[in-house]
Amino acid sequence: MTKNQPIGIFDSGIGGLTVAKAISDLLPNEQLIYFGDTAHFPFGDKSEEAVKSYAEGIATFLLQQNCKAIVVACNTASALAESYLSAFLPKDVLLIDVIQPVAAFLNSSTFRRVGVIATKGTIGANVYPQKINALNPDIDVLSLATPLLAPMIEEAFFNNSISQSVINQYLSQDVLKNIDALVLGCTHYPLIETEVQQYYQQSGQVVAIVNSAKVVALAVQNQLLQLSLLSTNKAVNHHFYVSDYTDSFEKSTKVFFGNQLKLEKQNIWEG
Ligand code: DGL
Numbered sequence: 051m052t053k054n055q056p057i058g059i060f061d062s063g064i065g066g067l068t069v070a071k072a073i074s075d076l077l078p079n080e081q082l083i084y085f086g087d088t089a090h091f092p093f094g095d096k097s098e099e100a101v102k103s104y105a106e107g108i109a110t111f112l113l114q115q116n117c118k119a120i121v122v123a124c125n126t127a128s129a130l131a132e133s134y135l136s137a138f139l140p141k142d143v144l145l146i147d148v149i150q151p152v153a154a155f156l157n158s159s160t161f162r163r164v165g166v167i168a169t170k171g172t173i174g175a176n177v178y179p180q181k182i183n184a185l186n187p188d189i190d191v192l193s194l195a196t197p198l199l200a201p202m203i204e205e206a207f208f209n210n211s212i213s214q215s216v217i218n219q220y221l222s223q224d225v226l227k228n229i230d231a232l233v234l235g236c237t238h239y240p241l242i243e244t245e246v247q248q249y250y251q252q253s254g255q256v257v258a259i260v261n262s263a264k265v266v267a268l269a270v271q272n273q274l275l276q277l278s279l280l281s282t283n284k285a286v287n288h289h290f291y292v293s294d295y296t297d298s299f300e301k302s303t304k305v306f307f308g309n310q311l312k313l314e315k316q317n318i319w320e321g
Contacts, residue, residue: 051118051142054281056081056289057270058112059121060105062093063204064302065238066123069148071306072267073121074288077274081286083115089293089319092200093126094169094236101171105131106138111318115289118279119144121270125168125235125262129175144273151269152233152262153181161231161258162189167196167220168235178235192229196220196236203238206298214245221249231258291316 059070063086070084085108087093093101105127112120120143122128122135128147136145156164166178173195182191198216207213226232232250234240240261250257274280288311292299295315303311 051144051277051279053118053279054081054283055116055118056083057119057121058083058085058109058115058117059123060085060087060108060112060127061124061237062086062104062126063088063091063200063238064299065200065203065236065241067303067306068237068240068261068263069121069123069266072263073270074307076264076267076271077280079281079283079286081281081283082288083112083117084288084290085111085316086290086292086299088296088299089317091204092169093124094171094197094200096126096171098130098171098175101127101130102134105135107318109135109139111291111316113139113143117143119146119270119274121266122147123237123266125149125237126171129168129172129177144277144279146266146270146273148237148262148266149177149181149235151265152235152260153178153185154269155260155265156182156189156231156233157185159231163229163231164189164191164260165226165229165232165257166191166193166235167199167226167232167239168193169200170195170197172235178233192225194220194223194225199242200236200238203241204298206302208242208245213242214248217242217245218249221246222253229257231260233260234262237263289314293317293319
């Protein structure tokens with residue numbers, strides 16, 4: 051691997067752009083190749099076998115693009131397919147998921163009652179409690195599947211009274227009572243971070259919101275630094291691929307990256 055090869059980033063749709071943006075802010079010299087598998091969105095209610103095969107197909111595409119690192123910017127794929135991918139990828143390709151860096155962050159924090167909201171796939175796999183408690187068994191991890199949120203956000207349906215009421219309904223569940231931090235365990239959720247904050251402010255609870263995008267970007271920086279693989283590129287030309295073109299994807303991509311993006315349809319699933 052050489053420094054100036056791109057970083058591949060993938061998700062089922064627009065959610066991983068929160069991670070891509072954090073990486074591009076922190077590491078502006080890195081060229082990013084983003085793949086949103088909009089043809090298979092949402093991953094959150096798919097079987098483990100399906101998510102593994104999507105992850106393998108996308109990783110193969112990113113390897114063809116000569117990526118030095120692959121960031122699984124999707125909690126569901128991280129939860130269900132990370133070990134599979136790590137066995138599948140060549141050993142010199144750096145693989146970074148979105149769950150381990152959050153577990154390490156929580157371990158270094160003072161939070162001891164931590165809520166996690168995520169897709170059904172992520173919560174069902176139980177990977178957050180396993181990874182957090184492997185580092186610190188004293189942290190109580192309270193998990194809640196919130197399957198309506200990612201499709202709502204993918205449709206750019208947030209910051210309105212209906213989204214606030216869906217969010218309030220989930221966050222007021224008993225399982226999340228008395229938490230001191232809430233992990234946004236789906237890369238779509240940073241887009242509703244303000245509404246989550248509003249819920250806690252209005253209900254008078256002090257709960258820190260853990261947005262994994264920045265934590266993951268820092269992990270990418272550290273690991274590339276350790277491997278002497280930080281890019282020295284002066285001008286970078288990111289690529290944003292989708293397996294199925296949608297207007298909402300285009301709109302959301304522009305929200306994050308302005309007009310510098312070039313959205314490309316690449317159906318890697320066609321024979
Ligand atoms: N953004 C993805 C995640 O982090 C999932 C949304 C979905 O495809 O269900 O889990």
